[in-house]
């Protein structure tokens with residue numbers, strides 16, 4: 001005889017209150033355990049990563065803390081902390097110590113940090129890492145923004161570096177979202193000026209990591225001002241889109257059914273039949289160091305050498321002549337530059 005009341009509870013409150021050992025010596029929990037010196041000592045914890053809104057370690061001096069004070073929001077940049085949290089966990093475990101990673105509920109922020117560690121240390125995909133954690137802790141459920149960052153972390157091979165195109169565009173997309181929400185950008189990410197740093201990409205690339213496609217783009221040379229020939233944008237910073245295909249964005253998105261990442265909302269523009277000549281009349285680029293007045297919502301893009309007008313920018317996006325919306329939009333007319 002079964003009734004609905006015999007079903008096992010979806011939410012295991014005991015598991016929620018406890019810490020789970022994800023790998024030997026690596027524990028994950030919510031805030032409750034972190035309030036108990038005795039419980040942590042009983043587990044043998046020596047190191048703690050605390051990812052909470054308020055940066056207040058409970059027992060400083062008794063445990064070694066790494067505090068990351070961030071809110072549990074889609075927009076929070078957690079990926080920039082992955083290199084540090086990896087080293088902190090790795091060094092502690094290597095020396096035979098035990099680490100607790102906790103946030104408030106032990107569901108989103110701390111899970112993301114632990115998944116990132118599993119991905120790099122065990123060469124797991126984001127989905128594999130999350131599955132591994134969820135098998136031990138049911139409530140593990142990073143927010144959509146964090147899931148995207150885990151996928152991005154795998155795509156950039158754990159190399160959280162602004163020279164990685166996918167990471168740089170993630171940061172630029174975050175800048176555009178911040179501009180939208182707050183009306184200003186705190187920490188703007190810009191593509192390097194190829195005029196000042198012609199060898200930048202080649203010089204900073206990790207040996208062996210430069211892909212053939214990347215090499216080809218570098219060899220193709222930068223876009224130049226048609227009038228004065230000044231180098232304007234490296235090939236790597238030219239943003240491509242499929243003509244007439246609804247919306248394009250800088251944001252890193254990779255559809256992965258197992259992670260339930262919400263798909264990009266397509267605008268109605270994608271349903272409009274493209275006109276006969278769906279020719280893109282502009283190059284879309286990343287914001288580059290030499291562009292002036294970038295803190296405004298929109299503005300002009302003029303050549304830094306001869307001042308000839310090249311195009312316009314708009315952090316909220318702009319429509320290409322082919323019908324596609326690109327957000328944010330930094331567009332230069334093809335007639336003004338040599339590609």
Ligand SMILES: [Zn+2]
Pocket residue numbers: 241242243244279280281320321322323324
């Ligand atoms: Zn276009």
Ligand SMILES: [Zn+2]
Pocket residue numbers: 225226227228229230303304305306307308
């Ligand atoms: Zn010029």
